[in-house]
Amino acid sequence: MNKNDYIIRLEEKKDYREVENLVRESFWNVYRPGCSEHYVIHVLRDDPAFVPELDFVMVKDGRLIGQNMFMRTVIDADDGRKIDVLTMGPIGIIPELKRKGYGKSLLDYSINKAKELGFGAVLFEGNIDFYGKSGFDFSSKFGIRYHDLPEDADASFFLCKELISGYLDGITGVYQTPQGYYVSDEAVDDFDKNFPFKEKLKLPGQIF
Helix, strand or coil: CCCCCCEEEECCHHHHHHHHHHHHHHHCCCCCCCCCHHHHHHHHCCCCCECHHHCEEEEECCEEEEEECEEEEEEEECCCCEEEEEEECCCEECHHHCCCCHHHHHHHHHHHHHHHCCCCEEEEECCHHHHHHHCCEEHHHHCEEECCCCCCCCCCCEEEEECCCCCCCCCCEEECCCHHHCCCHHHHHHHHCCCCCCCCCCCCCCCC
16 A cells, blocks of 8 residues: 555545445445445434544545544443543445555544544444554453443453543443444345345354
8 A cells, every 4th residue: 555545535425425335345244244334324424423524535546445434422421421432433445455554544544633623532343453553442441331231241342542641531431322323224225225236145254
């Protein structure tokens, strides 16, 4: 990857369908047969928690190759406070350019922009092997628990990065996923009819 062969800019309305198709291609049959992420993005843009100032696309040779977006949410602290934080994603890169450094470049750029805007921390579900390279750690190390997860369950998928050093000091509590991420299978299937047919496959490594 050449750092001079792409640009990162804010998503524009004219990009919407191309971005949704990009996300569909990126996530298809990865975590489940088919995917829901392209519909999730479609829904989140109209959610009050959506942060349009942190809605990015990556462009190479005039073609959209990646995207990332952020949502506002909270930690319900054990002392009764609500702590404002961000969550992120879906973040996607077109399949043929995955594992070439574009995803990390997009991630680092968007995280830095969130920091510049004064947000204190980002929490989300992801793979520590990838996101750890950009400074994420297990949320359990910050005293933050994932909602509806039993105490003895594996929470290694739940990651956190402070954007303001010490922002989560002295805070323990439960992270809340924004409601916009919860979509029905029926709604996803209806939305997917607007795209070219792709076969849903049950593959090894899928988690749903």
